[in-house]
Amino acid sequence: MMTPNEIVKLSMSDFKIELLLRNRKYKLRAIHLQLGNITSRIDMNTTNDCPVVMFQKIDNNKRKPITQLVQLRDRFQKEIDEDLCLTYVSLDEMFSIYSNLNQLFSSREINWILRFDELKLEEFLEYVDRILTTEFYRFKVVGGSMSNDLLRGLMEKVPEKATIVIESDIPSDYSHAKALKFRSFKYREARWLKIEDLFCIRKSYIVKLDITNFDSSDVNRFLNYWSDCDKDMMKEIIITLKEGAQINQQEILKNLIVISDNDGDFQFFM
Secondary structure (H helix, E strand, O other): OOOHHHHHHHHHHOHHHHHHHHHHOEEEEEEEEEEOOOOOEEEEEOOOOOOEEEEEOOOOOOOOOOOOHHHHHHHEEEEEOOEEEEEOOOHHHHHHHHHHHHHHEEEEEEEEEEEOOOOOHHHHHHHHHHHOOOOOOEEEEEEEEOOHHHHHHHHHHOOOOOEEEEEEEOOOOOOOOOOOOOOEEEEEEOOOOOHHHHHHOOOEEEEEEEEOOOOHHHHHHHHHHHHHOOOOOEEEEEEOOOOOOOOOHHHHOOOOOEEEOOOOOOEEEO
16 A cells, blocks of 8 residues: 555656545645744654655745646655655645645545744735635644633634644733633643632543643542533543642642552542
8 A cells, every 4th residue: 555655656646646646645644734934844644653744845936836746746755664755835836735635535534734933924824714614634833822802802713623732922911711611622821710610621532731730639629520520521631730830749639549450550530
């Protein structure tokens, strides 16, 4: 069976081959599209492997709109460790490439990554609106500092059925009713959250909070609430304690009935 890179390279060689390959609709686990003015790239997952198409920036204003992958043939530079290196494409062209890949592959997930630290605000807002016209699984923002107004607009636009990942700085006074209502969500900066805020989570899959103000007693309060709650809150939660806080297992598990395996590697609370 051909790899995603082999399929892309064949498609770049001849449009008739691309049309033939489109009819096959090869299956992928996920396509990740990262948009930025410096580090635009496309990752394609089959299983745990993730070959990459990377774009290196050069000055070239004489470009035609990309409607076929064969138009990328002259931009192909080299292949390093199964990563394809091409000369830079514009953000507009990335959406055209996405459209072509969508015809080549059947993917369970389409994941968009916006480099907020590389984009002007008007560019960021334009690409958010364009992404929202597509079907996607995960929406991720990386870098920079986001204002309350910008975050509010983002929360109101991204559908709750999506997974949202914010790896940008978030103001300490931020709050939004929808912030904890997505299918899955990750906030790198989560010090704006109080432990009581987590009590309202319902029917989420994975929750990840990287930088928090929580200590062991906060986690215990949450676990006791989760244990007693008769609603489906989430499948998995990952919380990093605040800087300098020590993990106090006795405090975390206080008032909980805990079942451990013989080796002590796993613990289950009831």
